[in-house]
Amino acid sequence: MPPGDLRLASPARARGSDDEEAWVxxxxxxxxxxDADAEPALASYLYSTILxxxxxxxxxxxxxxxxLCSSTLLSTLLYxxxxxxFSSDPALLSATVADLRAARFRDPACVSFSHCLLNYKGFLAxxxxxxxxxxxxxxxxxxALALQSRxxxxxxxxxxxxxxxxxxxxxxxxxxxxxxxxxVIGNNVSILHHVTLGGTGKVVGDRHPKIxxxxxxxxxxxxxxxxxxxxxxxxxxxxxxLIDVPPRTTAVGNPARLVGRKERPSKNE
Amino acid sequence: MPPGDLRLASPARARGSDDEEAWVxxxxxxxxxxDADAEPALASYLYSTILxxxxxxxxxxxxxxxxLCSSTLLSTLLYxxxxxxFSSDPALLSATVADLRAARFRDPACVSFSHCLLNYKGFLAxxxxxxxxxxxxxxxxxxALALQSRxxxxxxxxxxxxxxxxxxxxxxxxxxxxxxxxxVIGNNVSILHHVTLGGTGKVVGDRHPKIxxxxxxxxxxxxxxxxxxxxxxxxxxxxxxLIDVPPRTTAVGNPARLVGRKERPSKNE
Amino acid sequence: MPPGDLRLASPARARGSDDEEAWVxxxxxxxxxxDADAEPALASYLYSTILxxxxxxxxxxxxxxxxLCSSTLLSTLLYxxxxxxFSSDPALLSATVADLRAARFRDPACVSFSHCLLNYKGFLAxxxxxxxxxxxxxxxxxxALALQSRxxxxxxxxxxxxxxxxxxxxxxxxxxxxxxxxxVIGNNVSILHHVTLGGTGKVVGDRHPKIxxxxxxxxxxxxxxxxxxxxxxxxxxxxxxLIDVPPRTTAVGNPARLVGRKERPSKNE
Numbered sequence: 001m002p003p004g005d006l007r008l009a010s011p012a013r014a015r016g017s018d019d020e021e022a023w024v025x026x027x028x029x030x031x032x033x034x035d036a037d038a039e040p041a042l043a044s045y046l047y048s049t050i051l052x053x054x055x056x057x058x059x060x061x062x063x064x065x066x067x068l069c070s071s072t073l074l075s076t077l078l079y080x081x082x083x084x085x086f087s088s089d090p091a092l093l094s095a096t097v098a099d100l101r102a103a104r105f106r107d108p109a110c111v112s113f114s115h116c117l118l119n120y121k122g123f124l125a126x127x128x129x130x131x132x133x134x135x136x137x138x139x140x141x142x143x144a145l146a147l148q149s150r151x152x153x154x155x156x157x158x159x160x161x162x163x164x165x166x167x168x169x170x171x172x173x174x175x176x177x178x179x180x181x182x183x184v185i186g187n188n189v190s191i192l193h194h195v196t197l198g199g200t201g202k203v204v205g206d207r208h209p210k211i212x213x214x215x216x217x218x219x220x221x222x223x224x225x226x227x228x229x230x231x232x233x234x235x236x237x238x239x240x241x242l243i244d245v246p247p248r249t250t251a252v253g254n255p256a257r258l259v260g261r262k263e264r265p266s267k268n269e
Numbered sequence: 270m271p272p273g274d275l276r277l278a279s280p281a282r283a284r285g286s287d288d289e290e291a292w293v294x295x296x297x298x299x300x301x302x303x304d305a306d307a308e309p310a311l312a313s314y315l316y317s318t319i320l321x322x323x324x325x326x327x328x329x330x331x332x333x334x335x336x337l338c339s340s341t342l343l344s345t346l347l348y349x350x351x352x353x354x355f356s357s358d359p360a361l362l363s364a365t366v367a368d369l370r371a372a373r374f375r376d377p378a379c380v381s382f383s384h385c386l387l388n389y390k391g392f393l394a395x396x397x398x399x400x401x402x403x404x405x406x407x408x409x410x411x412x413a414l415a416l417q418s419r420x421x422x423x424x425x426x427x428x429x430x431x432x433x434x435x436x437x438x439x440x441x442x443x444x445x446x447x448x449x450x451x452x453v454i455g456n457n458v459s460i461l462h463h464v465t466l467g468g469t470g471k472v473v474g475d476r477h478p479k480i481x482x483x484x485x486x487x488x489x490x491x492x493x494x495x496x497x498x499x500x501x502x503x504x505x506x507x508x509x510x511l512i513d514v515p516p517r518t519t520a521v522g523n524p525a526r527l528v529g530r531k532e533r534p535s536k537n538e
Numbered sequence: 539m540p541p542g543d544l545r546l547a548s549p550a551r552a553r554g555s556d557d558e559e560a561w562v563x564x565x566x567x568x569x570x571x572x573d574a575d576a577e578p579a580l581a582s583y584l585y586s587t588i589l590x591x592x593x594x595x596x597x598x599x600x601x602x603x604x605x606l607c608s609s610t611l612l613s614t615l616l617y618x619x620x621x622x623x624f625s626s627d628p629a630l631l632s633a634t635v636a637d638l639r640a641a642r643f644r645d646p647a648c649v650s651f652s653h654c655l656l657n658y659k660g661f662l663a664x665x666x667x668x669x670x671x672x673x674x675x676x677x678x679x680x681x682a683l684a685l686q687s688r689x690x691x692x693x694x695x696x697x698x699x700x701x702x703x704x705x706x707x708x709x710x711x712x713x714x715x716x717x718x719x720x721x722v723i724g725n726n727v728s729i730l731h732h733v734t735l736g737g738t739g740k741v742v743g744d745r746h747p748k749i750x751x752x753x754x755x756x757x758x759x760x761x762x763x764x765x766x767x768x769x770x771x772x773x774x775x776x777x778x779x780l781i782d783v784p785p786r787t788t789a790v791g792n793p794a795r796l797v798g799r800k801e802r803p804s805k806n807e
Contacts, residue, residue: 035411041350042412045341066340067422071604071613072583075340081579108473109429109450111410119418141649142573143580149657153605156425156444156694156713158731160647175425175445175694176463176713178731178757181647193427193447194463194714194732196757196775204646219447219465219491220509222757222775237465237491238509238523240776254523254776254792304680310619311681314610335609336691344609377742378698378719380679388687425694425713444694444714445732462696462716463732488716488734488760489778506734506760507778507792523792 017090021097024113025056031114049118057086057093063118064128068150081143085131092130095167098187099123102170106190122171122191125157132161163197166213173219180208182226192219192237200225200242212247232262286359290366293382294325300383318387326355326362332387333397337419350412354400361399364436367456368392371439375459391440391462394426401430432466435482442488449477451495461488461506469494469511481516501531555628559635562651563594569652587656595624595631601656602666606688619681623669630668633705636725637661640708644728660709660729663695670699701735704751711757718746720764730757730775738763738780750785770800 032050036043049066053059061082069075086092103116103123110116116123128151135144144161152158157171159179166187171177173193179185182205183197195217199207209223212230217223218237225242229235233245236252245251248262301319305312318335322328330351338344355361372385372392379385385392397420404413413430421427426440428448435456440446442462448454451474452466464486468476478492481499486492487506498504499516508525517531570588574581587604591597599620607613624630641654641661648654654661666689673682682699690696695709697717704725709715711731717723720743721735733755737745747761750768755761756775767773768785778792786800 039409039412041346042415045415048341072586077579108468108476111414115411115414119414121418121422140577142653143577145649145653145657146580146583149659152711152713153659153692154422158711158713173421173427173447175421175427175447176732178711178713192467193465194445194758196731198730198757198775199646201754201756207646216470218470219467219493220463220489220758220776224757224775236509237467237493238489238507238776240774252524255790308678308681310615311684314684317610377737377745380683384680384683388683390687390690423691442690442696442716444690444696444716461736462734463714485739487739488736488762489732489758505778506736506762507758507776521793 017094017097021056021093024097024100027112028056028059028114028117031112035114050114056096057083060096060117060127061086064124067124068128068147068154070150073146073150082128082131085134089134092134095130096127098167099126099169102168102188102190103172106170107172120171120174121155122157122174122177122193125151125155125159125174125177126165126169126171129159129161129163129165132159133163133165136161163208182206183208183210185211186213186215186231188214189217190215191217192221194220196222196224198222198224209241286363286366290325290362293366293369296381297325297328297383297386300381304383319383325365326352329365329386329396330355333393336393337397337416337423339419342415342419351397351400354403358403361403364399365396367436368395368438371437371457371459372441375439376441389440389443390424391426391443391446391460394420394424394428394443394446395434395438395440398428398430398432398434401428402432402434405430432477451475452477452479454480455482455484455500457483458486459484460486461490463489465491465493467491467493478510555632555635559594559631562635562638565650566594566597566652566655569650573652588652594634595621598634598655598665599624602662605662606666606685606692608688611684611688620666620669623672627672630672633668634665636705637664637707640706640726640728641710644708645710658709658712659693660695660712660715660731663689663693663697663712663715664703664707664709667697667699667701667703670697671701671703674699701746720744721746721748723749724751724753724769726752727755728753729755730759732758734760734762736760736762747779 032046036046049063050059061079064082065075065079069078100113100116103110104113132144132147148161156175157177160181162181163179163183165185168188170190176194178196180198189211197209206226210228214232215229217235220237221235221239223241228244230247232248234250239252239256240254241251241256249258250260251258301315305315318332319328330348333351334344334348338347369382369385372379373382401413401416417430425444426446429450431450432448432452434454437457439459445463447465449467466478475495479497483501484498486504489506490504490508492510497513501517502514503519505521508521509523510525514520518527519529520527570584574584587601588597599617602620603613603617607616638651638654641648642651670682670685686699694713695715698719700719701717701721703723706726708728714732716734718736735747744764748766752770753767755773758775759773759777761779766782770786771783772788774790777790777794779789779794783789787796788798789796
């Protein structure tokens with residue numbers, strides 16, 4: 001569901017990044033133990049995906065490897081690839097935790113961190129993209145593109161490995177999201193399903209949208225071309241946006257027109 | 270394809286519910302035998318999915334279990350879960366049969382009941398949702414959410430387990446359908462692909478659309494907020510609906526406006 | 539990404555069809571060898587999907603069989619079915635090669651022929667459709683419909699087996715594409731994701747769009763009814779088209795209106 005306001009105060013909000021990660025991981029394990037006790041049918045699943053792992057990056061790497069593997073791309077290869085990448089750069093796990101928080105606190109339908117970790121294909125697609133992006137920047141392009149393709153098959157989310165994506169991202173529902181090669185997405189952005197950040201087909205090179213911090217893009221919105229969506233802007237569901245949208249401004253319709261402007265920054269920006 | 274008019278009279282139309290279910294199941298078996306004879310490449314598939322089973326609920330549970338299983342959620346666990354649930358409440362199987370009839374008689378491209386049972390991912394997602402809904406009402410929420418997530422991965426259909434859905438439902442093509450937590454869908458409703466029954470993001474609580482009996486929602490329509498779509502209304506393809514739509518009225522456009530009203534109820538209402 | 543202009547001249551452009559196929563296959567093998575050498579994690583995958591095969595039709599049949607198989611539709615059965623069909627009619631492989639060229643030369647994000655062959659689910663769905671269409675015309679309808687369903691599950695692309703599709707087709711991103719039973723798509727057509735070529739729900743029989751050569755249909759466009767989209771026309775993203783569109787004319791909006799006409803044919807027509 002579209003993100004609501006922040007509803008829960010996190011006790012760890014003021015802690016450092018390592019503490020924050022440790023707290024979220026301890027919450028996830030607590031939730032998994034509670035759910036495994038209450039639902040024996042899930043006990044084995046929760047053990048293999050969460051409770052048997054010593055860290056969030058191991059749990060996530062195992063889960064992603066299982067989801068994205070095929071008869072020709074083995075889960076063990078993917079597990080090693082994800083774990084190596086997440087272990088190589090602390091900023092990656094920090095972004096993962098920010099994404100977990102984004103779902104937990106901006107989506108009224110998200111009941112727990114483990115709900116997001118296990119079940120949100122937008123979250124999982126975004127984490128796989130973070131790995132694909134690392135591979136792309138290391139010129140391991142064939143592997144990055146193979147990963148993009150598996151994510152598109154399995155989650156119906158198609159993010160080019162070169163796209164730059166911030167942290168605290170909520171891809172809600174996520175089916176049909178397409179993000180082009182030169183797109184940039186800031187921090188604390190919420191993007192609903194069927195959203196396209198695409199090109200107009202008329203240019204090559206830098207040809208995709210730039211999405212500012214704290215933007216909300218409604219379901220089915222199509223944003224095309226190297227346009228700038230300003231900080232805190234809102235793009236209405238079903239809009240077709242071919243123009244820049246100023247900060248804290250709402251755009252709606254096909255073609256989109258600007259309809260309102262919020263004078264004060266919101267807390268998500 | 271969008272639903273056409275009723276084209277075939279069912280000989281079982283006037284029978285009781287048990288007779289109706291028995292008749293549909295006997296048709297499905299007859300169709301499977303005919304197809305297995307005509308197409309040896311499918312014989313083993315049709316035997317394992319239909320002909321080896323003693324009832325519609327067993328066939329459906331086996332097929333759903335196979336489609337939705339993963340390396341961590343085993344098909345046998347899912348089979349038992351589906352069969353236990355379908356066996357626990359006769360209203361569930363009655364709804365399944367009404368959904369099979371909806372596809373067979375409202376979709377010109379549906380050539381047989383077995384075609385729908387085996388191949389329509391909208392039908393299969395809807396049956397899995399009926400099970401997830403039962404789990405949700407029994408407070409087995411972690412399992413209900415895991416099932417929702419598998420359906421979203423496998424069929425690209427994302428229905429919150431708490432959503433209330435009637436019978437005689439046709440989710441045609443179904444890719445990208447999203448139905449929110451507090452949405453309600455009446456009986457004999459046809460919903461095309463890419464349809465969202467979502468929230469506006471501004472409210473929590475009861476925040477999703479209520480769809481009346483006999484409504485037709487065209488491809489790509491986005492209906493947002495706790496709005497009421499009246500009995501027999503039609504929502505045009507690509508519409509963005511943020512307002513109530515009166516009974517037997519057509520809404521089109523972005524934002525949607527009301528364009529016409531049918532004075533007499535149709536036979537589907 | 540939406541198709542750009544032709545950027546590369548193919549040395550084989552002027553050759554015969556057999557030469558062209560041989561050249562593209564030799565390019566694919568060269569690319570796969572290069573990528574396997576550079577990326578050991580992909581070596582085994584590239585060997586099994588490309589380098590171990592003696593022809594493009596064998597490689598494609600293996601890859602499609604692996605992607606589309608399930609526990610009840612075995613990959614070996616699908617491999618034999620695809621290979622038999624591709625081997626039975628040289629026009630099929632010629633269309634495959636034209637589709638590979640369409641992605642390579644019209645999509646700025648396509649870096650190689652093997653990138654398209656391995657990773658483009660729109661390309662793979664289109665090849666599977668060519669096989670399903672052959673089955674449909676041979677009255678093997680149950681198998682054709684089973685194949686359509688698997689493609690819809692795996693790639694989220696739903697093309698009725700009776701739809702007639704030309705060659706040089708680019709289904710870019712492809713998630714959510716729906717093509718109805720009586721739709722016709724000409725040659726050198728580019729269709730983005732979430733595009734529907736559907737019916738209005740009011741008629742049976744010949745009820746779906748006819749798309750001329752060289753047409754570009756933008757992301758999320760919905761074209762409904764037995765309407766004609768003329769040669770070289772462009773349909774804007776998010777449009778809802780219920781009317782004929784003349785050749786070389788652009789249609790945009792919901793409902794779509796005609797906004798411009800190009801006087802001279804482009805090179806893609």
